Amino acid sequence: MESDAAVVKRVLNGEVEAFSILVERYFDHYVRFAIHLVGNREDAEEVVQDTFLRAYRALGRYEERERFGAWLLRILVNRARTVSAIGRRREKMFPDQADAVLPETALAHPEERAALREEMARALDQLGRDQREAFLLHYVEGLSYEEIAAVTGSGISALKMRVKRSCERLREILQGVNRV
């Protein structure tokens, strides 16, 4: 597979269409991340679209040494922060059933799953922005703390604390839900 850096070079050499390779590689994945981060699909798609546009315009500043995905993620996180700062609503943290690609086992009890998702969305929504961001980047996107530091600009020890506290908080909320 052609590396991201090689694709970037082609785009910088005038092959605009090559940018669609990067869109195919990252768009869906980052829409999912953005949905969890900003809390609704409409804003998430807008944020991701804006991220790609900004990345395209700034492509000359991309350094091969950095993973393209991480560079893109840094732009995305900052765009998402802007949207959050505007204070738009958080809703439909998890995509609608119809939109999600669900494993077959889950489809056996769609109502239970919907209820579970609702509770989980509520739990995640109770985290502060920084905690939610660190939690998602570490446990869902699988980034190391060093990578998260590069993406968010926060220190590693602060990030570890945020992730630890977010896990504690989520566990507390989710266990409370289970007891009801």
Add this chain to the structure above:
Amino acid sequence: MSDRLPGPDPLAMLITELREPVAVDPASKCRLMDLIREAPAPAAPPVRLVPNRSRALAAIRRMRGDAPRTASASTLATAAGIALVMLVGMQDRVDTGAPRSRRAVVIGDSVASVASAIRDTLRIVQFMLTAPAASRVALAGDFNGWDPREIEMARDSRDGRWAVTLALAPGRHSYAYVVDDTQWVRDPAGMAAEPNDLAPPRSVITVPR
């Protein structure tokens, strides 16, 4: 990367749910590509203002008269920086692995001839970061097109302090340290730059005239 799941089932279930892929309308990506096609072409990579060491040394030779004086302003700027490395006070020893630093300081100045016609005063600035656990530290900034490889910092093995000295033109400069090629850190002792979603964490130094 981490595959560890943090604890009991509810949290693990949440993470599993969050990792589920979502379906995206292909039309969204088509619309995005339409916008990309209409957008202005991306700007070319920034021009390097600080050349590599061999070019800088060649520039020093030219300044001494060993070769015709046809160096560019940026070449001479770096040459002055390398030629006029000055020592500043030692920092206290530290034992932690976390990067720390003294603020970047202006420690002198130099005058370089530019294109045989313009004279420009450059200030000598020393950048320091204490990072005993790092195996490599570089300085990147707007003065070198944010190249994370070009300006390597030298390590003092006694206290884990990394330092480099540059000649910079008066004015405001943004910079960051790149630890072990991956971690971009702002100067812990410096002034943080305004957040910019296209740039790594960075600091700002104002070099006086």
